[in-house]
Amino acid sequence: MSPEEQKAQEYRERAASKLFSGRVDFLLSAPQLKFLPEPTVPEIAFCGRSNVGKSSLLNALTGRKAIARASVTPGRTQELNFFEVGEPTLFRLVDMPGYGFAKAPPKVVEKWKRLVRDYLRGRQVLQRNLVLVDSRHGLKDVDREMIKMLDESAVGYRIVLTKADKIKKSELDKTVAAVSAEAKKHIAAFPRVHVTSSEKGMGIAELRAAVIEDALGADWADS
Template identity: 60%
Template sequence: MLFARECTFMQGASGLDHLPEASLTEVAFAGRSNVGKSSLINALTGRNTLARTSNTPGRTQELNFFNLGGRLVLVDMPGYGFAQAPKGLVEKWTRLVNGFLKGRSVLRRAVVLVDSRHGLKDSDRDMMKMLDKAAVVYQVVLTKADKLKAAELDAVHARTLEEIRSRVAAHPTLIVTSSEKGTGIPELRAELASLA
């Protein structure tokens, strides 16, 4: 079982010249600020403090690389869509993420996290457009599912699925998760383990 293996922090990269050697298969996690990227990485790996979580949007400012059992590298990308970020920071973020996505031969998939309470936002669509252009296969994952009633969740699920069907590089399977309750974690683990 891949996710039962030890997962360790490798390094952070604030620029393309600081990226680790591309030797293992990589899966990148993208999402709006405060969507629950770090919480999901912690839930997947069964560790509480691997990826630092914060209530302050925009806390992750670099690409953080985690080695999962010497078989797979998880990449925690800086959150996007944080309106209060200075323009220069947003441009730096865009260059870093775009360069990483386009130039990383070992990147097998991006996981785009979407807060199920809000559904797809324009910043998510921009990210999907960036991934479509970079020809990186991505999988949309709804987070914080425990915060919604079943009917509301069903509606968000249907709307999101409808929208990703028209996307060039989108993986057709939409996974609904809750890091708190463990919902969807085994399904996502199986999906990612198949790439290692």
């Protein structure tokens, strides 16, 4: 990255931090498509295996300690949770239900698949999906199933490695290389894999700027 590009990136990251320091509010939980909010603003969705660190990442991105608490409340784990950003609302973050249920009844799994598939295929304001992957484990078959669903739904997505501080750098480098190689095989995947740690703040500023760019466009920081 050239000095000019670095300066521009730092500017975007500062602008993103300022935007997220403003209004970020929980809007609603939608157990079915008929409960979705009106499609009036862009949406960025987050998905990942159960315990991948999705709530922690959402909290880190928004600079809050408990913005995503609603999404982990018992009874809401199989719903789409919507958060509004900006005053007036500029875009929404969507916390999708975690997947990879080891002991879930088949009916629960099928209900999840139907809700997610229908949302992905029918939500015109959905701009990007972030697929969260635990750095310690890399891509699992359930992640690949989710990626296949995104490919079939023609939804562009970024792959985000979480908990990068939990493994050695040498192991992290191997995981990044493997996931990047697999991502390049999918036309809907953003080619660069994001590496993050919610606990240490690694990669959060860059991802925050990328999320807003996905929602509002490349020139959002200059508007």
